Amino acid sequence: MTLFSLAWAVLRRDLLAAARRGSEWSNPLVFFIMVCALFPLGIGPQPQRLAELAPGILWVVALLASLLASDTVFRSDYDDATLEQMLLSHQALYPQVIAKTLAHWLLSGLPLSLLSPLLGVLLHLPTTGMVALMLSLALGSAVLSFIGAIGAALTVGLRKGGLLLSLIILPLYIPVLIFGSSAVKQAVEGAPFLPQLAMLGVFFLVSLALAPLAIGGALRISVDQ
């Protein structure tokens, strides 16, 4: 089995499973919408103030949605011992881990970025920022998926992993948040935002190369215990 067909098989399986059980990909989206709706209620409905805060709010809430979703990356596979079979099989772990993380991104990060302009309108984000918001969220959430998968792999064997996962993962999310929200702010001000996107691209490539090693090691620890 070539690496690509192996990765494709894992990816296809995860997407099919998610398609048959809708809540896995729809819950983070509903969370994203609900929390964004809380902000105008909390800080007041003035359009200028919301527009000023919108890049930061949208990015932080998208980050939290991705964080909550990352708990589910390996959870069901761990519960029904699919994960154990994955580790026992002779196939390389690296492409399988990449495929699982990619599937998670397709089900959480990508829908978030597609939905983000709608929430941008709700929070009065100037239209010049929309493209930057979508692109930075699409690219940044892929990095978040890789980092979140490390935390998920470390905590999947624990009964109450949810809050712990956020404690260990949130500090590592900070660089992505800085460059992601900065890209949107730059675009709103009419400045070029390509440098920020390029940095997110660098983070993506580094996490694509290194994170699967940490995820694989963490999965072995979690399954062995």
Place this chain on the structure above:
Amino acid sequence: MSIWTTFHKWGSPRWFYQFSGRLLPWLGAMATLLLVGGAVWGLALVPPDYKQGNSFRIIYVHVPASAVAMGAYMVMAFAGAIHLIWRMKLAAMVMKAIAPIGASLTFLALVTGAVWGKPTWGTWWVWDARITSVLILFFLYLGVIALHQAFENREAAAKACAVLVIVGAVNIPIIYWSVEWWYSLHQPASIRFVGESTIHPTMLRPLMATMSGMYLFFAWAMLLFTRAEILDRERNTRWVQDLVIGGDKSAESTNVL
């Protein structure tokens, strides 16, 4: 003695317990001497700063605490890597021992920084690049402690923490650099204070003393915590039982716990 014999020896908790027991009083005495001496020197003998008056004297606690807190994370990551690569149990114990010490030192750095900031900058907290980085370092330490406590299985806890610590160590330069970039982009550089290179020698010498004292204190605390962990893990072995019951007099004399 070949490198493998050395390695094997360092991997033995019992040997480490006895070796560290001999080292401990020296480290403790040196750390106390340097910290107390440096503090008296810095607080009483050094002239006040021409701009900040006496408030700058907190530097003798603040700077050593921040420096050692950062170094401690790297030592912890190094121990984690040794544990993962060579399966050395002692490294896992050292890693576990460092986390609470590092978190405490980071907390001390943040608190002393806030106390220093109030008279100097007029505010307890500023979102400055260095302060924010130290805050994130504090979060990283807390994450390691929380992860370790969540596992019931000690072996799994050590390995999981080792992975997390190494991931954190890879991320620290990225986080540090991102925060630096974030700060320079969003905040005007309105706050300047005495940089390390511009400090006067009369102020620097006591700082060097408390700095080395803090490093020695860290080593002392690390050994102490590691020894406690060794006793806890090896409590079913003969030598620990002998030690506790008091059968082995030579080992008991080194038991300062």
